[in-house]
Each structure stands twice: as C-alpha cells, then as structure tokens.
Amino acid sequence: MFDNLEDILVHYEEVMAELANPEVAGNQDRFKKLMKEQSDLLPLVNAYNDYKNALKNQQDALAILDSESDDEMRELAKEELAEGKRRETELEHELKLLLLPKDPNDDKNIMLEIRAGAGGDEAALFAAELYRMYAHYAENLNWKVEIISLNENGIGGFKEIVAMISGRGAYSKLKYESGVHRVQRVPETESGGRIHTSTASVAVMPEAEEVDVHIDMNDIRIDVMRASGNGGQCVNTTDSAVRLTHYPSGIVIYSQTEKSQLQNKEKAFALLRSKLYELELEKKQSEEAQERRSQIGTGDRSEKIRTYNFPQGRVTDHRINLTMYKLDKIMDGDIQELIDACIAADQSAKLSKLAQV
Secondary structure, X not given: OHHHHHHHHHHHHHHHHHHOOHHHHOOHHHHHHHHHHXXXXXXXXXXXXXXXXXXXXXXXXXXXXXXXXXXXXXXXXHHHHHHHHHHHHHHHHHHHHHHOOOOOOOOOOXXXXXXXXOOHHHHXXXXXXXXXXXXXXXXXXXXXXXXXXXEEOOOOOEEEEEEEEEOOOHHHHHHHHOEEEEXXXXXXXXXXXXXXXXXXXXXXXXXXXXXXXXXXXXXXXXXXXOOOOOOOOOOOOOOOEEEEEEXXXXXXXXXXXXXXXXXXXXXXXXXHHHHHHHHHHHHHHXXXXXXXXXXXXXXXXXXXXXXXXXXXXXXXXXXXXXXXXXXXXXXXXXXXXXXXXXXXXXXXXXXXXXXHO
C-alpha cells in the first residue's frame, strides 16, 4: 500500500508542476483535466502527509523518552506518543478507504425515477412524498432538481415521476436509494383506522453523456402529441409532448413538462441514454456478481430496502439493520445520516473483501 502511496505522491507533484506551466494554462481542456486530477488526488495526498507526520511525531517522542530524565518532559513525550499512535491508526483506515477503487459514475448527475407500487392511491401519495424528500435533500445541498416526466393520480399522488438531479457527487450519495420503499400507516381514506402497507420503487441512474451511450436513430421512433394531465398551468395545449420508443430495448420515454417540443425531446433523449446506460451497468454487475454481493444490497429496484412506519415514527433500512426514530425529519429531506450509514457499510464490506485477497 505504501509503495503505491509514494508513487501517488510523486505523480501529484508532477501534476502540480504541469499546472504551473504557462503553456498548460493556455490549453483549457488539458488544464481542466489536470485540475480535476489534482482535486481528486488532494485528499489522499493530505492524508498520507498527515500519516507520515504522525509517524515522525512518534519517533521524536521515543527519542525524548530514550534521552530525557525529566519526569515532566517524559510525561509529555508519552502523551505525544499515544496521540501519534491514535492518529496513525485513524489515518491508516482513512487511507485504505481513499485507495478503494472509485465508482467512475460517482461524480455524475442522476436520473431519479419513482413509481407507485402496491397500494393504489396510497402508494401514489407515498411516491409523491418520496420525491419531495429527495427534492428537499437536493435543494439543501444546492443541487438542481428538474422534472423530466410526471404522471399524477388527481389527488396529489404520483403514479410515476422522473427527475434529473444535478450536483457534484449526486450519484455517489443517492445510488444507495435504488429499490423498493415500503410505507406503513393509516391512509386518510381509511375510516376503520387500520394500518395499510404500500410500496413505491426508486431507481437512481447516473446521467449518461452521448459518449457513454451510442443511440442509432434508426432504432428510434419519435411521436409528437399534445400533453395530457389533470389540468392547470403545467399542462401544454400545443403539440409539444414527445414520446420516444427504442425498439431494441422496448424502452418508451414520454416527456411533456416543457412548453417547447425541442426541450421535451432533449429531456427524453437524456432519460433514454441513462436507461440504456443503466442496462449496460446491470449487465456488467451480473457478470461481477460476487463483487456485487460484497456491497450493501444489489441495487435492484425489486429489492425491499427500507420501511417507513408512521404510527411508530421510525424508518428502518433492512440492508444495514439501521432503525431511526426521526421519520418526520427524514420525510422532510434529512436523510444524510441514512446515506452516510449506507456508504460506511459499503466501504466496510469492500475493505473486508480486500483483506481476504
């Protein structure tokens, strides 16, 4: 590990030297690439330098203990030695995490797709609440949320909603949300006060660039039509809605949220690219099934990952056996603790797998 870290340190110095070259500054593409590389390497370089400082502090403390007879100085050296050992252990763990292979999609924006499952109107209302939960979380991080398509049920629920969330590291944080979310509560329409169970499925897909996915236009059928909906200002009265049908995959995309046909078409193609990219990822993950099993969950949208129990005010993530009694805050977008726990569990599983190699 440490030979690798020394090589990274040398490479970081090379990157910094190149960034200081005036000729590189004039090449915007090269400059941006180097700045991205420098930004990615910096946390690892800082942690490794701190690690080496912790080792040096221990050596200095040991030298004082070997040569010093003053009790007060020896006591200070012992404290310095203990602190150095604590930092060494802490930083060694941090370095192992930083050296884990990075998901190439982590920095990407995402396509968020939420569909009502079992439970009729109650499931649709829950799907709408999940969307608002993610929208509030994104807004708190100053990320941009843009609806691609929406199918409402007329009473405030969403049969299906697709949105793009744009922000640095969006996929790295929200990729663990894919799966079936279950709600347990008494619906407002339930006169007997019985608790019902409903579900909604969530799919989080990395936004795919044109270079990630090649789409043959001969495989696409494009239909233009008038937008449909429950009325109101958000529904267009012109033929601006766009439906894409991708024959090889059978995927159908419908976009109607914009008044411009061109904008709806752009959104539809962006979603199609992400869906095709996700299919490629799923194929690759099935080929790497053993590696996938080492991570939390499968990422499959049919896997039940979380239960939101309203009578008890609790949320349980079944993949990591975590239960939290702050349902109101979570439904308002305060989900960072859940996300951090999923990330920590995933990292722990990956570290354990590396230790077995």
